[in-house]
Amino acid sequence: MTTRAKVLIGLGAYFGLAILMLLVFGSSGKNEAFQPQNEFKLEPWVSIHLGGIDFSINKAVLYLVLASALTIGTMVWISRRMQQKPNRVQTAIEVSYDLTKNNITGSHLDPKTAARWFPFLAALFFFIWFSNMIGFLPLPTNTEHEFSIFGLQVPAFALYAATANLSIPLALTLVVWVSYHVEGIRAKGLVPYLASWLPPGLEEMNPIGKTFIFAIEAISHFARMISLSVRLFANMLAGHLLLLFMGGGLAVLLGIAALGALTFPLAFFFFVLEVGLIATLQAFIFSTLTAIYIGGATSASH
């Protein structure tokens, strides 16, 4: 059998099953009760309010704690048993450590600045990476739906990622944003640092023009705050929404069972894509952009 025939048969079975299911089950109408966005809703599990701020422990806090514990646990565990001849886990950690050390930090910062900011950038990378990765482990966190194991009510298993909540990337972005300005001011002084925002070649420009350009640059710095946080947040949220819809959410929402047959194989594809690429890529991009921002703030020329 030729490859072409195999592909055709496969596609035929794929669409045939969907059509068959459409004929058998038909459409049961729109499902108004299912709210897919509630998968990302944060129910306060332990309500804590201090000074008007809601510190309630919820799913996102659990994921953050898990990410922190996993990051610390893995790195400390590996660092305590570093072997001259590494096993696979150690090799993986060494490769990622090398990535943060030489690629993310080393290639965007001068050696002195790199030495000072390496722990921050590496911690950012590993923290975000573990946050992203545990977002693809089904954990019993969905308190909206519970099921019973020998009478014990267990929350339904669900996928969730702390980074798919805007607060978390935004908090990290704020740290980055403040850090690179502070580093820039420390390296150059306040006025020279602000002056360095202007691109070179504007020395002859009149003050109004300079002010205008400076305003644009200032806006671009604030835009970084949004772009950096929203990039991570939106990527992770979109990934999880895709998994949710492809994994059956769309079929449930629209009440068309046949749609599930079409989308379900895609869920596997997106899952592999998310775990294999997006989770690492977004952690890498976040920490690399941070390094670039710090490098831009401290380098002699803009």
Place this chain on the structure above:
Amino acid sequence: MEAFGDIAGGLLVLAQTAPGSEESGGSFLVSPGLGLMIWTLALFLFTMWVLSKVAFPKIQEALDKRANAIRESIEAAERQRHQSDELLEEYRQRLSEAREQADDIMARARRAAETAAAEATAAGKEKREELVAAAKRDIEAETRRSLEQIRKEVADLTVLATEKVTRRSLTAEDQRRLVEDALSEVDFTTLSGSSS
């Protein structure tokens, strides 16, 4: 066709509900919570602190140690290779020296053997010649002695014969002279053959 209409409708519903009301809408997705941000900050800073105090220095130390070990072993390997190159060169030199010496010894031995053979040949020849010469001398001496003997006996016989013929004896002196005269006319060379 109905199904596609439903899909489009469903997506429309999603789009409408996204910025919708508190309970069913999705606005909480994009509204940051200060408490959660502070949780994030605290946990991230704690993670960073632990990593930078405990994990990173040890990993760096181990990596440096390995890098040093690798550099040292490369250097050691280079040193050893250098040494073995030198040794090899030395051995080659020694080998060629030994070969030269062997050739030399062989040549000398051959020469010595040739010399010895030549000497032996010469000595043999000399000896043979000596022997031959000695034999010749002996033969000549023997011949001469035999001739003397013969001559003496002939003389004596002649004297006896003459006495018998003449019935008188000549003085010994006369006799001797006569015999000598006679004998000198006889050619004895025929007796001694070709060895005269």
